[in-house]
Amino acid sequence: MSDTKIELERKLSSLLENSRVNTEIAQKLFDIETQILTCTTSQALLDQLLSSIKDKFNLTGIYLLLAEPTPISYLLSGNMQSSWHQQNSKNIAIEQLQKIHPERKPFLTNELDVLRSILPKSLTAQAQSAALLPLVIEDKLFGSLLFTDNDKQRFQPNLGTLHLEQLAVKVSLCLSNALIREQLEYMAHYDRLTGVANRRLMEVSINEELIRQRRYNVPFSLLFIDCNKFKQINDTYGHDCGDKVLTYVATQLKELIRENDKCFRYLGDEFVITLASQTYQEALLACKRLTEFFKNNPMPYQNTYLPITISCGASASDGIKTMEELLKQADEQLYLRKKAEVINEDI
Numbered sequence: 001m002s003d004t005k006i007e008l009e010r011k012l013s014s015l016l017e018n019s020r021v022n023t024e025i026a027q028k029l030f031d032i033e034t035q036i037l038t039c040t041t042s043q044a045l046l047d048q049l050l051s052s053i054k055d056k057f058n059l060t061g062i063y064l065l066l067a068e069p070t071p072i073s074y075l076l077s078g079n080m081q082s083s084w085h086q087q088n089s090k091n092i093a094i095e096q097l098q099k100i101h102p103e104r105k106p107f108l109t110n111e112l113d114v115l116r117s118i119l120p121k122s123l124t125a126q127a128q129s130a131a132l133l134p135l136v137i138e139d140k141l142f143g144s145l146l147f148t149d150n151d152k153q154r155f156q157p158n159l160g161t162l163h164l165e166q167l168a169v170k171v172s173l174c175l176s177n178a179l180i181r182e183q184l185e186y187m188a189h190y191d192r193l194t195g196v197a198n199r200r201l202m203e204v205s206i207n208e209e210l211i212r213q214r215r216y217n218v219p220f221s222l223l224f225i226d227c228n229k230f231k232q233i234n235d236t237y238g239h240d241c242g243d244k245v246l247t248y249v250a251t252q253l254k255e256l257i258r259e260n261d262k263c264f265r266y267l268g269d270e271f272v273i274t275l276a277s278q279t280y281q282e283a284l285l286a287c288k289r290l291t292e293f294f295k296n297n298p299m300p301y302q303n304t305y306l307p308i309t310i311s312c313g314a315s316a317s318d319g320i321k322t323m324e325e326l327l328k329q330a331d332e333q334l335y336l337r338k339k340a341e342v343i344n345e346d347i
């Protein structure tokens, strides 16, 4: 065979091999997309996405680098944080992120020294090459998806990045969709000012508790809470201060109740707390505890402390009363207490 023919055949088989590899990659990406389309929350989406990518592409490591504040910061804080996030994500400075993706393109390297300051310790031992994919939501670069491999040739700077670019865009799009859905859900069920659940969610929650109470005969009680002389606070210190008071009250109430209990903003300066599995006597004790807390803990405001007091009433389910009747009963008790407390305060 002539040299030219051999050379041609070599080129042809290399082209065929490239095409086979590309089809394989495209199929894997399609599988990942199909899997993540079923995720309804951004947290589930991230968990699913990252484990699928790691498995399908046989990566040594995968990591999420985020520049605070990000549209998904809330996922990575406090008790919303999944174990995956604790182990596989970290914050980096936005300036560092912009240096890696100046044109919002993937960055490939097998000189890992350049990533020394951002490469997590858990990945350094095995990493020989790395790829970083920019994550963008609403035209804002907010993170980077970091892949590492123990093969130095895998992510070389001179390789094409079309597949990685497509993956980055898809991850960003899917995250953005999940976030929009979550935001809509949040707006429908949570009060914007105080962050506690709203009356709509309260109705769902109480009805669920009533069904549980009847089926399993477990106690269920609730508290109705109202801030005292709240109008006066608005009138004296202004509406902004009134807003701060409502947020303070809601935040403290949430802190003061047990994990299973829930706090809702009912209307204006009124809140409802549901006490799962608690009797009427226990609800009365809770009323006392909450009322006393506010008496003893005025709200820090500007350079002083603002006295805030609440009135509280309780009711408990007997298996017959409706949600409306329970709320009314607790509200009536609150009203009687408020009258007594206000008279005491005025004396």
Ligand SMILES: Nc1nc2c(ncn2[C@@H]2O[C@H](COP(=O)(O)OP(=O)(O)OP(=O)(O)O)[C@@H](O)[C@H]2O)c(=O)[nH]1
Pocket: 193, 226, 227, 228, 229, 230, 231, 232, 234, 238, 239, 240, 241, 242, 243, 246, 267, 268, 269
């Ligand atoms: N700042 C602020 N005020 C609100 C908000 N929602 C309702 N309010 C005000 O809350 C006040 C509630 O007034 P009232 O129901 O008379 O309550 P109160 O002054 O605490 O009276 P008592 O309950 O009898 O002590 C009204 O003036 C409303 O305008 C809000 O989101 N922010």
